[in-house]
Amino acid sequence: MAYTTSDFRRGLKIEWEGKPYEVLEYQHSKVAKGQATVRTKLRDLTTGRVLEVNFRSGERFERPDLEEKEMQYLYQEGDRYVFMDLEDYDQVYLDKDQLGEAWKFLQENVNVFVLYYKGKPIGVELPNTVELKVVETEPGVRGDTVSGGSKPAKLETGAVVQVPLFINEGDLIKVDTRTGEYVERVG
Numbered sequence: 001m002a003y004t005t006s007d008f009r010r011g012l013k014i015e016w017e018g019k020p021y022e023v024l025e026y027q028h029s030k031v032a033k034g035q036a037t038v039r040t041k042l043r044d045l046t047t048g049r050v051l052e053v054n055f056r057s058g059e060r061f062e063r064p065d066l067e068e069k070e071m072q073y074l075y076q077e078g079d080r081y082v083f084m085d086l087e088d089y090d091q092v093y094l095d096k097d098q099l100g101e102a103w104k105f106l107q108e109n110v111n112v113f114v115l116y117y118k119g120k121p122i123g124v125e126l127p128n129t130v131e132l133k134v135v136e137t138e139p140g141v142r143g144d145t146v147s148g149g150s151k152p153a154k155l156e157t158g159a160v161v162q163v164p165l166f167i168n169e170g171d172l173i174k175v176d177t178r179t180g181e182y183v184e185r186v187g
Contacts, residue, residue, distance in 0.1 A: 013066060021045060024050065040054070048099075048100055065118055072086060073111075081106065104155075104157055105132070130177055131175075132155040133171070137152065139168065163182045
């Protein structure tokens with residue numbers, strides 16, 4: 001099945017110039033007498049590099065030869081992350097570049113889908129949301145409400161997200177792994 005630029009959405013995976021890419025951002029634009037274009041930010045799934053590319057509206061792309069395998073994240077070893085195949089217990093190593101922003105939300109012993117391109121592991125697909133503990137943030141001020149402002153909070157994985165003022169250290173929060181945004185306090 002082929003895609004066109006009208007199918008673009010965040011997270012869509014396409015094959016372009018013989019490599020798999022993930023659409024990070026896209027914007028359709030039409031100039032007065034010219035052809036409509038689509039401005040994109042694409043992440044090369046094999047190297048992690050992010051490119052800004054303009055395509056002509058209606059351009060076609062193939063679906064990349066990707067396979068997903070459910071694996072368990074075990075631990076971090078330097079800049080490499082270790083995953084275990086749940087069927088044969090083989091271990092796979094991915095580096096930070098291959099993970100993109102996903103490393104910020106990896107918790108030990110959590111199951112994820114490791115992406116393979118032509119038989120080689122190239123990245124991971126996380127669940128849409130994860131629950132993480134806040135380990136560092138400014139204390140909430142008395143009178144803060146749900147509709148108030150926001151402040152940065154460091155999570156147990158090292159990620160920093162903006163949270164409402166009422167969130168405190170030790171709170172468990174739900175984070176959207178696709179956007180890196182706070183969803184809600186848990187429990």
